[in-house]
Amino acid sequence: MNSFEQTRYKMIRRGAVIGIIGNILLAIIKGWAGIVADSRALVADAVHSASDVVSSIAVMIGIRAANLPPDKDHPYGHGKAETLTAIIVAVLLFIVGFEIGLNAVKDAGEPVAVPKTIALYAVVFSIAAKEAMFRYKHYLGKKYRSEAIITDAWHHRSDVFSSLAALAGIGATILGDKAGISWMLYGDLAAGLIVSIMIMKMAWDLGTDSIHNVLDHVLHSEDTVEMRRQAANVEGVMQIDELLAREHGHYVIVDIKLSVDPLITVEEGHAIGKQVKETLLADKNVKDVFVHVNPYTKN
Known part of the structure; x- marks a missing residue:
């Protein structure tokens, strides 16, 4: 605590x-x-x-x-x-x-x-x-x-x-x-x-x-704008694919999927995901963050 x-x-x-x-x-x-x-x-x-x-x-x-x-x-x-x-x-x-x-x-x-x-x-x-x-x-x-x-x-x-x-x-x-x-x-x-x-x-x-x-209420998109901005500003993040912030009593648990350069190593991708997690955990209302790293592909 x-x-x-x-x-x-x-x-x-x-x-x-x-x-x-x-x-x-x-x-x-x-x-x-x-x-x-x-x-x-x-x-x-x-x-x-x-x-x-x-x-x-x-x-x-x-x-x-x-x-x-x-x-x-x-x-x-x-x-x-x-x-x-x-x-x-x-x-x-x-x-x-x-x-x-x-x-x-x-x-x-x-x-x-x-x-x-x-x-x-x-x-x-x-x-x-x-x-x-x-x-x-x-x-x-x-x-x-x-x-x-x-x-x-x-x-x-x-x-x-x-x-x-x-x-x-x-x-x-x-x-x-x-x-x-x-x-x-x-x-x-x-x-x-x-x-x-x-x-x-x-x-x-x-x-x-x-x-x-x-019933696992998810914050509306307008309530997660700052979270998305902070995650997107982490060096190496090329795109935020999905961000879900679930209210769990007085705190929030975040599930985020992000895309990185497909040519970097697994270790480098892991480091980017770890930095995104630490950035979001800086918010005192966020209890935990689960990060899924995807290879970036153009639509």
Whole structure:
């Protein structure tokens, strides 16, 4: 593991740990405030935060597995472990969205309890904390190309939405009770359904992207222009016949076919191929390069 990969692993692991600790603290704070304030919406949101600990632990496991060195059964490394983790988190996120919507429908037949004002403060604190966690983890995920961290970051953003729904519902219930407007007491149910649909849509999009990547997605030609240019500039390379860059989790594996002078020795051709490999490996996102050398022929 080179210095960049060590730093990457350290920073992403730190992000996952922060997610676990943050969700535990928020679950405790919101659970306590929900019970004191007699707010079902806040208690449900606390359970939501507690369930998020599971996804953060899954991310931790996925990150650790992705950083295992290549072995006989996995010669390309374990980078796809992060992508598989992202799929798992997306599924959990979809289930959370479904549960929020289901609970909103079930609560429609229950008597409405008017929560105390302290519930509003707890929800506002939760929104601020979750948004900060989202921004931090999204930054880490983008910087270090971690699908698992990015998906978990959006999980935090989904919590912001669900907390906003709880805030709207609690606020509407308190205001409706004071103003004597009965229909406002059910504002949290409508908000919960809307947020439920938003979260499920988010989970579907994130899961679809991760599934696309786990199926040996190849970078588009416009994304490999610089790679082709660098390889073509190596002395002795007469033509790039084919270049395929496969995403393998957070890194890329390159397969390249190039043509050299057919009259040079095998050793000289091998040296050119080796130089092309070293040139492409200079990119920190490229994990390995497989070079096939062909004799150049005019079309």
